[in-house]
Amino acid sequence: MSQRHITAAPKKTLARASAAGHGRLPAALGNTSVTTHENVYRGLRDRILFGGFLPGSAVTLRGLAEDMGVSPMPIREAVRRLIAERALKMQDNRRVLVPPMTTETFEQIVFSRKTLEPELAARAMDRIGRAEIRQITTLDQAVDRAMAVGDVDGYMQSNYRFHFAIYERACADTLMALVESIWLQFGPFMRMAYGCIGTSTLEDHHQAAIAALERRDRKGLKAAIAADISQGMNFIGEAVLKRST
Amino acid sequence: MSQRHITAAPKKTLARASAAGHGRLPAALGNTSVTTHENVYRGLRDRILFGGFLPGSAVTLRGLAEDMGVSPMPIREAVRRLIAERALKMQDNRRVLVPPMTTETFEQIVFSRKTLEPELAARAMDRIGRAEIRQITTLDQAVDRAMAVGDVDGYMQSNYRFHFAIYERACADTLMALVESIWLQFGPFMRMAYGCIGTSTLEDHHQAAIAALERRDRKGLKAAIAADISQGMNFIGEAVLKRST
């Protein structure tokens, strides 16, 4: 369902006419002057984070190349990178898929999140002033709005942006890389879970986090983030625990 | 110093004769039937983990291809993967280097290690029996031997194997991936530090960890691992704090 099989088109040796000269890009991706594989990476990354892929769905190099209107080459590099970040998984077949969630992986993700993300928030606090709090509040409102309407994709996206608007102020890129890899690993599963359960019954601890930021309460902030993670992950964790192994 | 510049040789169109048909390998790498880029990855990974590269040294695709006797193609994939794992870094130049250590990165690495590795050890404990303890003890002896002789490379390698012989029993591949990425990031720096300071004045907490494993003392095990990390990282941390920013 997610990939297409085409035999005829790319057989024409001169098919490069559409994808133009080497440096140029097919304009399908809003880009600056970064490399094609970087743009492909960002596109795939967003699709993974915000629910463009279902857990367990297969991806192919040529299929993605077709979808994104680029040659297989930059796809290879982007996919290789995403595999290294555990957003994708290469099976023994050497075929690539977005990995299904397991209870073991899920538990480790929860542990990692509860260990690393409150720490990131705590480190960020001193660099979060009035302006940043206002911005973060706006993002939280977007989360609430998406939740109310049942806009799952919108929720995924604004929830991500809420959390990372805080975390990025920590200026801790090594810790950040760990957390980003973790988010990539549960993105598709979370999206699927919300798609099943819906977002209406969900409530987060974002307000508590913002309140803690306002009174510069580091302990309270860590607690709020931890509670948000516990609550949200428990919520979607049921989905995998109930339905099978 | 680490790369070579060759202009003439690969210009011959038929140079593939040496690196033979597609699936075959140049026999320079002891391999099974895995892909070439996988073998290249393992080789580079070991060199990074055990001190084959200095922090800040530049690597080039064609240079590595020359060194390892393969075509640039599998090098690209291995390097892309290592960049994603933060073992290598691509600058804005798009040139690749093994990243120099900074105090900020170092601090984050220490935090991550002290957070994740004791947890891994604790999770592994129940799966570590008599046989495994014996094996781990043997590895610790290799560490001591290398330390006594001043064999820095040997120390790097057996210390890695000691730690990961414990961690891998946790069967927690998601956590493991985080820790492996962390080790790749401080490998070159640790190697350099030991190369300067020497290994003679170093002492670890491996014995305490083994003792804790024997009496199945989870708290004690976590404490021993944490102490080992603190002590070792403090030891080499001086090197970067003393000499500059």
Added chain:
DNA sequence: ACCGCTCTATTGTGATCACAATAATCGCGC
């Protein structure tokens, strides 16, 4: 001597092709 420019060499990137391995499909015999 030192700074600036020019020209060359090197580097990562992307395209394209060929190949081997695996998956999918079809057809035949029962």
Added chain:
DNA sequence: GCGCGATTATTGTGATCACAATAGAGCGGT
């Protein structure tokens, strides 16, 4: 009809080439 074997299609991998961007060497002017 239904499993089972042969054929076909698709997949990741590796090689090679061309290109644009950058770095570095060489050289001239002040």
